[in-house]
Amino acid sequence: MTAIELRGVSVDLDGRPVLHDLTLSVPSGARLGLIGPNGSGKTTLLRAVAGLVGHRGDIRIGGAAPASLTRRELARRIAVVPQNPVVPPGATVGDYVLMGRTPYIPYLGTESRRDLSIVASVLDQLDLAALAGRRLDSLSGGERQRAVLARALAQQAPVLLLDEPTTGLDVGHQQQVLELVDELRAALDLTVLSAMHDLTLAGQFADELVLLDGGRVAAAGPARAVLTEGVISRHYHASVRVLEDPDGGVVVIPVRPSRPAGAGAPDGRKVAT
Amino acid sequence: MTVTEQRPGRAPPAPDLRPPGLRAGLLLAACACLAGAALLGVLVGPVRLDPAGVLAELAGRLPLVEVRGGLPERDAAILWQLRLPRVVLGALVGAMLAMAGAAYQGVFRNPLADPYLLGAAGGAGLGATLAIAYGPDTTGWPVGPLPLAAFVGAVAGVAAAYTLGRSGGARTTTTLVLAGVAVASFLTAVQTYVQQLEDDTLREVYGWILGRLSLAGWSDVLLILPYALLSAAVMVACRRLLDVLAVGDDEAQSLGVRAARVRLVVVAAATLGTAAAVAVSGLIGFVGIIVPHTVRLIAGSSYRLVLPLCLLLGAAFMILADLIARTVMAPGELPIGVVTAFFGAPFFAVVLRTTRRAP
Numbered sequence: 001m002t003a004i005e006l007r008g009v010s011v012d013l014d015g016r017p018v019l020h021d022l023t024l025s026v027p028s029g030a031r032l033g034l035i036g037p038n039g040s041g042k043t044t045l046l047r048a049v050a051g052l053v054g055h056r057g058d059i060r061i062g063g064a065a066p067a068s069l070t071r072r073e074l075a076r077r078i079a080v081v082p083q084n085p086v087v088p089p090g091a092t093v094g095d096y097v098l099m100g101r102t103p104y105i106p107y108l109g110t111e112s113r114r115d116l117s118i119v120a121s122v123l124d125q126l127d128l129a130a131l132a133g134r135r136l137d138s139l140s141g142g143e144r145q146r147a148v149l150a151r152a153l154a155q156q157a158p159v160l161l162l163d164e165p166t167t168g169l170d171v172g173h174q175q176q177v178l179e180l181v182d183e184l185r186a187a188l189d190l191t192v193l194s195a196m197h198d199l200t201l202a203g204q205f206a207d208e209l210v211l212l213d214g215g216r217v218a219a220a221g222p223a224r225a226v227l228t229e230g231v232i233s234r235h236y237h238a239s240v241r242v243l244e245d246p247d248g249g250v251v252v253i254p255v256r257p258s259r260p261a262g263a264g265a266p267d268g269r270k271v272a273t
Numbered sequence: 274m275t276v277t278e279q280r281p282g283r284a285p286p287a288p289d290l291r292p293p294g295l296r297a298g299l300l301l302a303a304c305a306c307l308a309g310a311a312l313l314g315v316l317v318g319p320v321r322l323d324p325a326g327v328l329a330e331l332a333g334r335l336p337l338v339e340v341r342g343g344l345p346e347r348d349a350a351i352l353w354q355l356r357l358p359r360v361v362l363g364a365l366v367g368a369m370l371a372m373a374g375a376a377y378q379g380v381f382r383n384p385l386a387d388p389y390l391l392g393a394a395g396g397a398g399l400g401a402t403l404a405i406a407y408g409p410d411t412t413g414w415p416v417g418p419l420p421l422a423a424f425v426g427a428v429a430g431v432a433a434a435y436t437l438g439r440s441g442g443a444r445t446t447t448t449l450v451l452a453g454v455a456v457a458s459f460l461t462a463v464q465t466y467v468q469q470l471e472d473d474t475l476r477e478v479y480g481w482i483l484g485r486l487s488l489a490g491w492s493d494v495l496l497i498l499p500y501a502l503l504s505a506a507v508m509v510a511c512r513r514l515l516d517v518l519a520v521g522d523d524e525a526q527s528l529g530v531r532a533a534r535v536r537l538v539v540v541a542a543a544t545l546g547t548a549a550a551v552a553v554s555g556l557i558g559f560v561g562i563i564v565p566h567t568v569r570l571i572a573g574s575s576y577r578l579v580l581p582l583c584l585l586l587g588a589a590f591m592i593l594a595d596l597i598a599r600t601v602m603a604p605g606e607l608p609i610g611v612v613t614a615f616f617g618a619p620f621f622a623v624v625l626r627t628t629r630r631a632p
Contacts, residue, residue, distance in 0.1 A: 050527050075529030082527075088519035089384075090574025099517055103529030108510040110577075155528070 003028040003191035009057035018044045019215045033206030034195040037236050040212040042195035046161045075103035079152035083163040093147050094132035100154025126150045142173035162194035178205045199252040303585035310589035314360035358491045365501045366554045367591025369546035371583040374561025376543040379515040381446045387561040388547040391453035395460030396430020397423040397551040402464045406471035420552035427548035483608030484557035497549035504546030515576040557610045563617040
């Protein structure tokens, strides 16, 4: 079954075309990585799928057009982890995660026992139970990112959109967050569409990659097919070396352009080690 | 499928989501504050009333309660005709301004927003000045033209700012606030012009602008009660949605909230409450900022608790401010806006120093 389907989708922002005639299909339960240089349209694509920006063409979420759904219905189908989540001043982790239940709580009503128990189990699952009473703005970057993820999970939506979920995290926390998303995806049978900056991580944590450039699909397929030195050089204007990982993935290493790796400083001095 | 069902047999821990004891305790304490302030408000004045008599008199009016005693006729008249309407009106005005301030701060995600942000003060000021300068002689009318003119002015001022703020392409809260500033400046300019033309009314206009409850009678209470009740009910009903607006429009929408519509509903309700308060009390500054922030320092930032507490503590604060306004210079009266700022600012400083939470 197809979780997300885009046919001929174009988006203009302030009269400027950002996405051109995109066609894309994400099967249910898949993990698709969106890559591409800055300004290539990754975030706009996610926003269009989430119904946050107007578009031309056809988008289907689980077979339904977002326009035919109310905001609340859409929020029960798609949960979004934004790139720079707003940290509401003074909010506790518990209250923040409880916001994920908003699409289930009647507009003027209050949360039910079921809402609270779902929040409790999400907090437990993400090792946040002990932090439930802490203020969000007092948490470390990694803890905060888990809280944002917890809020998205509390929405119990089958589709999870992640916009560069590892922004601002160190390499250890990047791995932890992505491993966590992967575990949750497997356990809850989620479809995950994530925009990624780090190409190596993108390759490791997605079944397929879609490379956007200038609002168009420039390449698509498994990591080994998309992450080649030629493709990356062409679309990112970057010098990289791509190594094959024995586990089947690829490792993308940036190298200094026009100088062989291991060369000394430009004036010939060796860098002390 | 639910997350809960994913982990059968593993009981979720009791999270610290809503400590019911703390909430109930804070609400009870706030109720006690309001009751204490109201009692002080009716007891203190040029004529000393006997506390036991006042309690008996009040209890005697409750349905199904038989109380012997009460107050002598003259004291009873002071209680029912002078003190009580003033206390009730002060409570309504304080509750409205505090709740509207809290709601505006939430809607605009700006801690300095106050109920007058979108032109309510400018509109009410112009309406009141016009009524004072050119209003008909209304001796014998049940309600003078001043409250009506101030009410209409406040609502019209905010409506103009809202229309202006949404007419441009970008519908951000910043454009709305800027539109409010523009409308307020324009209305204040017109108001000052009218005031200069009719300078024999200067003193009366200034007296109104600084705020006062001195003419309070039951007719004032009845005039604003329906608006106050409607405004408070809508704001309290939107308390959860205000919490969600704190993450910004985009995230709120991805959580299923139609941010622009919620903002319009909350602004409309807060404006109605502010206009009702302004109509009977003039412009009382500071309450809409100081009470919500004090409540946040004590009770955290969630509007689920902030709004009910603002209702109770705003009411108590205004009763006490009015009590001070009419006693320190007795038999003269200080403008109540002077009192709210003079005592409110140091009180806020104390709360800021003695709590660890940032507002």
